Every structure is written in structure tokens, then in C-alpha cells.
Amino acid sequence: MRRDSSSDEEGDHHNLIEQNERKPPTPTSTFHIEDFTSRLSRFNSKLKFQKRYLFAILPLFIIESQLRALYLLRQQQLGLLRAWNSTIHLNSTSQTPDFEDLKSALFHQISLNSQIQQVLLNPHATENSVDFWNASSGVAGYDRCRTVDQNLSQRRTIEWKPKAGKYLLAICVSGQMSNHLICLEKHMFFAALLNRVLVIPSSKVDYEYDRVLDIDHINKCMGKGTKRLRKLKSLGLSMSKPEPVWVEDTRKPKRKTVQDVLSKFSHDDDVMAIGDVFYADVEREWVMQPGGPLAHHCKTLIEPSRLILLTAQRFIQTFLGRNFIALHFRRHGFLKFCNAKKPSCFYPIPQAADCILRVVERANAPVIYLSTDAAESETGLLQSLVVINGRPVPLVKRPARNSAEKWDALLYRHHIEGDPQVEAMLDKTICAMSSVFIGASGSTFTEDILRLRKDWGSASLCDEYLCQGEEPNVVAEIE
Numbered sequence: 001m002r003r004d005s006s007s008d009e010e011g012d013h014h015n016l017i018e019q020n021e022r023k024p025p026t027p028t029s030t031f032h033i034e035d036f037t038s039r040l041s042r043f044n045s046k047l048k049f050q051k052r053y054l055f056a057i058l059p060l061f062i063i064e065s066q067l068r069a070l071y072l073l074r075q076q077q078l079g080l081l082r083a084w085n086s087t088i089h090l091n092s093t094s095q096t097p098d099f100e101d102l103k104s105a106l107f108h109q110i111s112l113n114s115q116i117q118q119v120l121l122n123p124h125a126t127e128n129s130v131d132f133w134n135a136s137s138g139v140a141g142y143d144r145c146r147t148v149d150q151n152l153s154q155r156r157t158i159e160w161k162p163k164a165g166k167y168l169l170a171i172c173v174s175g176q177m178s179n180h181l182i183c184l185e186k187h188m189f190f191a192a193l194l195n196r197v198l199v200i201p202s203s204k205v206d207y208e209y210d211r212v213l214d215i216d217h218i219n220k221c222m223g224k225g226t227k228r229l230r231k232l233k234s235l236g237l238s239m240s241k242p243e244p245v246w247v248e249d250t251r252k253p254k255r256k257t258v259q260d261v262l263s264k265f266s267h268d269d270d271v272m273a274i275g276d277v278f279y280a281d282v283e284r285e286w287v288m289q290p291g292g293p294l295a296h297h298c299k300t301l302i303e304p305s306r307l308i309l310l311t312a313q314r315f316i317q318t319f320l321g322r323n324f325i326a327l328h329f330r331r332h333g334f335l336k337f338c339n340a341k342k343p344s345c346f347y348p349i350p351q352a353a354d355c356i357l358r359v360v361e362r363a364n365a366p367v368i369y370l371s372t373d374a375a376e377s378e379t380g381l382l383q384s385l386v387v388i389n390g391r392p393v394p395l396v397k398r399p400a401r402n403s404a405e406k407w408d409a410l411l412y413r414h415h416i417e418g419d420p421q422v423e424a425m426l427d428k429t430i431c432a433m434s435s436v437f438i439g440a441s442g443s444t445f446t447e448d449i450l451r452l453r454k455d456w457g458s459a460s461l462c463d464e465y466l467c468q469g470e471e472p473n474v475v476a477e478i479e
Contacts, residue, residue, distance in 0.1 A: 146460065160191065168272050168273070170198055171201065180207055182278055188292075189294065214306055221301055253281040258283060292455070307414055309429060316433060323363075323435050328438070329371070335476075337442065356466070363460075367394050371427040382395065437449060441468070
């Protein structure tokens with residue numbers, strides 16, 4: 001039904017006219033007593049109405065700010081107690097206190113004190129409010145776990161200029177892949193000293209290196225010219241009986257110099273093999289320096305293949321984020337190996353958890369990537385103990401294949417999924433990209449991760465071996 005709006009408008013207009021006629025305009029003046037009094041009474045009535053809400057809401061803000069301040073004071077107390085207990089522990093073990101840890105603890109307490117001041121001074125403050133201390137006092141930020149400047153431009157190097165037709169066979173037979181990679185890196189140094197092309201062994205007698213390493217990357221980093229690393233499918237070689245160049249105890253190798261190497265291996269044969277050099281202790285500081293001993297224009301020579309590198313980046317983006325700790329928790333076969341050393345490097349799970357928590361507190365990381373061969377019974381116990389302020393710190397392992405997840409699609413697309421060496425190199429790569437790394441003392445797997453971290457510039461001041469500086473609180477007898 002259509003509504004006639006004109007009559008309503010006329011009625012409203014008539015009422016407005018009558019209202020105006022009944023209330024003629026009052027004369028204006030600078031200060032009118034009656035007008036001011038009426039306005040004041042109206043204001044008071046409104047104020048009385050609003051006070052009910054004002055005094056009901058104001059205590060809520062005050063109580064909330066007080067509770068927040070009490071919580072922060074409690075956190076400050078716990079932090080000071082941890083610092084105090086850490087000092088007592090260091091004194092009891094005659095260890096020197098870590099100055100970086102002390103600075104970190106002090107800065108954290110200053111930050112907490114700043115938050116407490118802000119909460120108490122401004123009950124209405126939110127998380128987005130300006131930090132009172134930093135805004136007022138200009139205190140510079142402090143990153144306890146900042147990356148270490150490796151000063152790569154100052155490293156000592158040697159040019160690798162192989163002669164045409166002169167080859168050095170890389171022979172690596174000690175241990176597993178990590179040992180072989182260290183052996184391969186040392187062979188590259190020997191090949192550079194002897195001006196020879198390094199020949200990588202066939203996968204029939206060694207690992208399939210081109211599955212896990214970027215061989216093209218090595219040759220590109222060395223610049224144009226002769227290939228430094230290559231495979232020779234058929235040489236038709238015949239080798240004489242191998243003879244030791246010098247008597248060596250692999251458990252206590254003697255340090256050798258460049259002159260020692262040149263005096264023993266400067267032969268004119270087209271093809272030469274010098275055996276497994278994993279235990280060779282030649283120019284240790286030179287060989288082990290960040291970036292390696294060879295002159296090149298890359299961060300590092302020996303690094304994971306492009307497929308593994310991209311897969312590691314995708315896994316980190318999916319599960320971990322930028323700030324995470326990586327833990328290499330070696331257990332399988334490590335009990336007997338470590339207990340044969342003095343001191344042992346095999347720690348009970350509760351002690352290991354305490355050591356991990358100290359690193360978590362320094363790094364302030366929300367998650368830990370776990371690279372381990374430990375049984376589920378051990379990792380489950382470890383997870384139950386890695387708890388800070390009542391919140392578990394997740395221990396993340398690479399999950400089983402799931403077609404709904406795409407982070408590992410490259411490995412499947414190129415048919416290298418499930419390869420144990422690919423899986424191991426993927427673990428290393430993820431660990432090398434972490435904010436902080438906790439390694440296993442005595443493990444070449446850990447040493448290769450530390451090498452990558454130094455070369456890539458991701459090494460942190462907080463990197464350390466598990467329970468570094470501590471001995472296990474219990475050690476079993478030798479069988």
C-alpha cells in the first residue's frame with residue numbers, strides 16, 4: 001500500500017512553527033546567568049549518569065595493569081634466579097662465566113623493567129604502545145645470538161690451476177657420507193697443491209656425490225678453464241701395490257705441512273692416488289678456515305645440490321619460520337663411542353633437556369628442529385622435558401611423505417626421495433639454515449653442518465655442542 005508522506009511533512013512543519021511561536025529567541029549576551037545555570041544543571045545530571053560507568057570501568061583498567069605488572073615482576077624474579085643459579089653452577093665447576101650470557105641477562109632484565117614501568121605509568125597501554133624505556137632512554141638493542149662475522153675477505157687461499165692431463169684420484173673409504181665429504185674437501189686441497197684435476201670416484205665404489213652435492217657449482221666457483229672435478233668413466237688404470245708414504249697413527253695423526261706433501265707427491269705421472277686423507281692433518285687452520293683454503297668467488301665450494309637446497313627452504317617456510325633452533329641429537333651407536341672418550345659425550349635425557357633449555361632461553365626461539373637417529377622412547381621423553389614457563393617447546397622432525405604437502409615435491413619429481421644420503425644432506429641443510437645450532441660433539445655430521453654455517457654466514461654466537469663444557473652426570477662402566 002502506497003504511503004502518503006506529504007501529510008506527515010505538513011504536520012511536522014506545522015508543529016515546528018508552533019514551537020517557534022511559543023519560544024521566541026532570547027536576546028544574546030556575553031554572560032547570561034539563567035542560561036548558564038540551566039546548562040550547568042543539565043551537565044551535572046549527565047555527569048552523574050556517566051559516573052556510574054566511569055567508576056565501574058576505571059577499576060578494571062587498574063586491576064588489569066596491576067596483574068600485568070605482577071606477572072612481569074614474577075618473570076623478572078625468575079630470570080634473576082636463573083642467572084644467579086647459573087653463576088653458582090659455573091663457580092662449582094670452576095668454569096669462567098660467559099660475558100655474553102651476562103650481558104644478555106642484564107639486557108633482558110632492563111627490558112622487563114621497562115615494560116613494568118610502562119604498565120604502571122599507563123593503565124590503558126596496549127601491546128602496540130611505545131616502549132617507555134627505549135623511547136625515553138635510547139637503550140640500544142642487544143642480540144645475544146647474533147651471527148658471527150667470519151671475515152672471509154682475510155682468509156688465506158691457494159689458486160687451483162690444474163695441468164692438462166694430470167689427475168688425482170679421490171679415494172675415501174672411512175666412515176659414512178660426512179667422513180667422505182671431509183675427505184673430498186681435503187683431496188681438493190691436495191689437488192690444488194699438486195696442480196691436478198680431481199677425479200671423483202664412481203658410485204660403484206663410493207657414494208653418488210652428484211645426487212647430494214652441486215658439482216657444477218664447484219666448477220663455476222673456481223672460474224673458467226679446466227674442470228677441477230670430473231668423472232672418468234673408463235681409464236683402464238692399473239695400480240701398483242700401495243705403499244705408505246709416512247708411518248702414521250690414525251688415532252693420533254701428526255701435523256703435516258705443505259712442504260711435507262710436495263716432497264712426497266711431486267711426481268710426473270699422469271694419474272696419481274694418495275689414498276684416504278680423512279685423517280690427514282695437513283695445515284689444519286688453513287684447511288678448516290671458513291670458506292676453505294682454495295681461492296674462489298663463492299661463499300663455499302662444497303654445498304648441497306640445488307634440489308636439496310630448495311627443499312630445505314620450503315620445509316623451513318612450511319614448518320619452522322625464520323627463528324628456530326636446530327638440534328643434532330646423535331644417539332644410535334653413540335653410547336659406546338662416547339664412553340670410550342674422556343670425558344664422555346653421551347648425556348642422559350634429563351641433563352640434555354636442561355642444556356637445550358638454556359640455549360632456548362638465550363635464543364628466544366619458539367621451535368626446535370630435531371635431526372636425530374634416536375628411538376621414539378628417547379625423543380618422547382626429551383619433548384616432555386623441554387618446557388619453558390609451562391609451555392612445551394615443539395621438537396619438529398621431518399614428517400612422513402604426505403601428498404597434501406608440497407614442500408618435498410622436488411625430491412619426488414626427480415626420483416631422489418627416500419635416498420638415505422639425500423635425506424641426510426637435507427637434514428644438514430635445514431640445520432645449517434637455523435638461527436642457532438646445537439651439535440653433537442665428536443660427530444662428523446655436526447662438523448659438516450658447522451662448516452656450512454661458517455661458510456654461509458649463518459653461524460651464531462649461541463652455536464655450541466650439546467651440554468658443552470659439562471660432563472654427563474652419570475657414565476656407565478666400560479664392558
